[in-house]
Amino acid sequence: MNSGLVSTSHLLLGLLSTGTMHGYELKRAHDTRLPQARPLAFGQVYATLNRLLRDGLVAPAGQERLAGPERTAYTLTEQGRAALDQWLSSVEPPMPHVNSPLFTKVVVALLVADVDRARAYLVAQRRAHTERLRELTALKTAPSATVDDVVAADYAIAHLDADLRWLHTTLERVADWHREVHS
Amino acid sequence: MTQLQARGLVKSYGPTPALRGITLDIDEGEIVAVTGPSGCGKSTLLHCLAGIIRPDAGEVSWRGHRLDTWSEAARSRLRRTEFGVLFQFGQLVPELTAAENVALPLLLAGTGRRAARTAALTWLTRLGVAECADVRPGEMSGGQQQRCATARALVTEPRVLFADEPTGALDTLSGEQVLTQLVRVAKEQHTSVVLVTHEPRIAAYADREVILRDGMIDHTGLGLDAPLAGGSR
Numbered sequence: 001m002n003s004g005l006v007s008t009s010h011l012l013l014g015l016l017s018t019g020t021m022h023g024y025e026l027k028r029a030h031d032t033r034l035p036q037a038r039p040l041a042f043g044q045v046y047a048t049l050n051r052l053l054r055d056g057l058v059a060p061a062g063q064e065r066l067a068g069p070e071r072t073a074y075t076l077t078e079q080g081r082a083a084l085d086q087w088l089s090s091v092e093p094p095m096p097h098v099n100s101p102l103f104t105k106v107v108v109a110l111l112v113a114d115v116d117r118a119r120a121y122l123v124a125q126r127r128a129h130t131e132r133l134r135e136l137t138a139l140k141t142a143p144s145a146t147v148d149d150v151v152a153a154d155y156a157i158a159h160l161d162a163d164l165r166w167l168h169t170t171l172e173r174v175a176d177w178h179r180e181v182h183s
Numbered sequence: 184m185t186q187l188q189a190r191g192l193v194k195s196y197g198p199t200p201a202l203r204g205i206t207l208d209i210d211e212g213e214i215v216a217v218t219g220p221s222g223c224g225k226s227t228l229l230h231c232l233a234g235i236i237r238p239d240a241g242e243v244s245w246r247g248h249r250l251d252t253w254s255e256a257a258r259s260r261l262r263r264t265e266f267g268v269l270f271q272f273g274q275l276v277p278e279l280t281a282a283e284n285v286a287l288p289l290l291l292a293g294t295g296r297r298a299a300r301t302a303a304l305t306w307l308t309r310l311g312v313a314e315c316a317d318v319r320p321g322e323m324s325g326g327q328q329q330r331c332a333t334a335r336a337l338v339t340e341p342r343v344l345f346a347d348e349p350t351g352a353l354d355t356l357s358g359e360q361v362l363t364q365l366v367r368v369a370k371e372q373h374t375s376v377v378l379v380t381h382e383p384r385i386a387a388y389a390d391r392e393v394i395l396r397d398g399m400i401d402h403t404g405l406g407l408d409a410p411l412a413g414g415s416r
Contacts, residue, residue: 130383130392137387141363157384164383 008040008048013057013076013084020061022071023049036136036152049074057083102163106170107181115178119171126167133160184211184246186343186375187232192241194227201227202238203398209343212373214366216389218380223395225379226347232377233266233345234258263292267336267374269346269365274332275320281307281331282316288339306334310364326357333365340372347379362388 057080109118140153285303350358
């Protein structure tokens with residue numbers, strides 16, 4: 001899968017561009033818009049907001065006290081909007097390094113063990129990938145699926161599909177690869 | 184209930200073996216994907232199960248009856264009434280409209296013209312291509328054509344649908360729309376589906392995946408020549 005780091009800062013700036021929000025609302029908006037993403041902890045939301053505040057990219061926009069503790073709402077500054085715009089205009093480097101854990105694990109298996117060990121791993125990984133592919137397919141075809149769900153599942157399915165193709169071809173090549181590693 | 188049962192199917196084309204002993208059960212309402220690399224025997228298996236060709240050895244049973252011993256006429260009758268068949272492309276009659284194409288199997292089975300057209304329109308609507316009813320295949324997109332072909336394969340409400348790479352000629356999004364609707368309708372009708380595909384993402388729509396390799400079912404799960412110690416399923 002894609003190992004590129006997601007910029008939480010830019011994500012929060014993007015969510016704030018839709019209107020003023022406090023930390024809890026940002027977390028909720030994140031979970032709605034990116035339904036299958038790695039969970040975003042509250043602590044990370046507040047730490048990121050503090051950093052954005054320090055850099056002048058967001059500004060406090062008043063406080064409110066509901067049932068719980070006092071909450072600060074944040075708004076995007078001009079500088080924040082410019083930073084967001086710059087980020088949106090830049091292209092992500094298309095896989096500058098090949099550093100998938102799948103790839104690394106097969107390399108290490110061939111170094112420390114033999115072809116069977118590498119194959120056993122590839123078989124197990126293929127099974128896990130196939131199961132996840134089925135889960136995501138069920139999720140996106142469920143009548144209750146939103147477009148957010150479908151687009152997120154599409155992204156993961158396309159990457160799992162690519163991984164599965166790699167797993168297949170690597171299984172065919174693993175014996176040759178092992179000979180090369182140990183030659 | 185088991186709809187189709189294959190036992191030890193063997194089939195060769197001249198000296199080239201295509202199936203080398205396939206044993207498989209398909210239950211009512213079950214969607215089974217048959218996958219594997221090119222030339223592994225997927226399509227030959229589908230043709231044997233659908234009674235289109237006879238195996239050289241082994242048995243195919245349809246709800247307990249030995250299909251492989253039936254005459255071509257009897258198998259053909261079964262294909263018209265109980266089976267639906269869907270291929271990759273080029274199945275619609277180009278001179279007929281979508282509604283006429285979909286009505287065709289019903290007309291051949293003796294249904295009246297008006298009832299056949301009504302059923303055709305219902306099925307085109309279910310597959311999301313009602314707007315194509317009076318359009319000829321040449322004026323439709325590939326996705327629309329394939330959905331019409333799916334409607335035609337399902338209009339007789341078959342117990343089993345055989346689909347050989349049904350999305351193979353379509354772009355990702357069109358293929359997905361065809362497949363989503365096919366699976367939804369099959370589930371509603373409790374129709375079993377034998378879905379031949381070489382794509383993992385298409386096989387993921389099925390309830391179960393059977394992987395073929397060199398004419399045999401690959402129980403290792405990944406096309407290996409021999410099961411792995413502790414790694415096979």
